[in-house]
Amino acid sequence: MSNSTLKHKQTMERRDVLKLLGLGTIAAATGAVVSAPAMATPESAAKLISTLSGTSSYKSGKISLKMPDIAENGATVPLTVRVDSPMTADNYVKSIHVAADKNPNPEVASFHLTLASGKAEVSTRMRLSKTQNVVAVAVMNDGSVHRVSRLVKVTIGGCGG
Amino acid sequence: MARKPRVKLPNSVNKGQVVQIKTLIPHKMETGQRKNKKGGKIPRFIINKVEATFNGKPVITADFHPAVSANPYFAFYARVEESGTFKFTWTDDKGKTVTTSKKVAVK
Structure with missing residues (x-):
């Protein structure tokens, strides 16, 4: 999320932004796990x-x-x-x-x-x-x-x- | 599988002799892990089974997985008690088989 988008959403609380960021990270992480080929261990x-x-x-x-x-x-x-x-x-x-x-x-x-x-x-x-x-x-x-x-x-x- | 498999073993042996048999079949052994230029997966296509029989009786069977190299080489041993014919069968993922046989004479 760039600074310009943050400026447009001045009403958004800091904690909301953090939540969103957190969700994004989780989504990205699960996505990576699903798309990566299963490897032998x-x-x-x-x-x-x-x-x-x-x-x-x-x-x-x-x-x-x-x-x-x-x-x-x-x-x-x-x-x-x-x-x-x-x-x-x-x-x-x-x-x-x-x-x-x-x-x-x-x-x-x-x-x-x-x-x-x-x-x-x-x-x-x-x-x-x-x-x-x-x-x-x-x-x-x-x-x-x-x-x-x-x-x-x-x-x-x-x-x- | 356009090209023929290769099999190497002696033509004549002593009775009861244990001989090494080497086999090789040309096949790309596509693993199913590779991707094509559009990013799609190239489907798995391998030889998954090799069978050897002598006069109709089983000698050895091998199950192959994608970790076996392209142009799968397979060498094993067999005890020959009588004259007869070795028959080799390769089976691919589509169920297609290639067979070849070789005669062995006991001295």
């Missing part, structure tokens, strides 16, 4: 992982997530998830889930393996919008879930950050 990524794996208690080890420490191009970042498993009828990996905690959406990919897979290792390439943690979990046939996470730095502009 560490919480939403953790929630997704626990929904997909059906548990929130994880074991470490057995699973490795191979990714570069620094990705020069966030558009294609190679990743390999390897799970240490004999892939026999009584000990195999049922599924592998990958999530990222600062992309627009936490979901990345899910893999459903069978005994015919022979080896629990999958590779693909993913997008990273910024430096963030990538989480991978492996769901075993006995229901246990192994988890690994890795921080990948994304350098835009190629200065090596």
Whole structure:
């Protein structure tokens, strides 16, 4: 609100002006929240992982997530998830889930393996919008879930950050 | 999806051998986050599923989300016990599928 409009409304009390300003600020703030794309957070990524794996208690080890420490191009970042498993009828990996905690959406990919897979290792390439943690979990046939996470730095502009 | 997918795996293997299979399909994997020049959102259009079967039996399935890069690359392993055919199926958001198959012989 410019000074000239205030002069035209001399009758308006200072508190009214402040109220109006306050309302405007709130409106602007809500507008920003609504229009901004929903981003993944560490919480939403953790929630997704626990929904997909059906548990929130994880074991470490057995699973490795191979990714570069620094990705020069966030558009294609190679990743390999390897799970240490004999892939026999009584000990195999049922599924592998990958999530990222600062992309627009936490979901990345899910893999459903069978005994015919022979080896629990999958590779693909993913997008990273910024430096963030990538989480991978492996769901075993006995229901246990192994988890690994890795921080990948994304350098835009190629200065090596 | 005008261009054909690429699949790489050995033609012949030993019985029971675990082989790596590499697949790649050309696809822009539109995330649904980008905007066009008029400021409207470009709708999401991705390959959301890749399936591999061997002689009709499932080997592996992958569910992809927009965070998978353009021209999705997917490599995995398979244990080959008999001669047969691997069949690969890619499904996009419109339900359209692309399939390709490759024969493998056991020595």
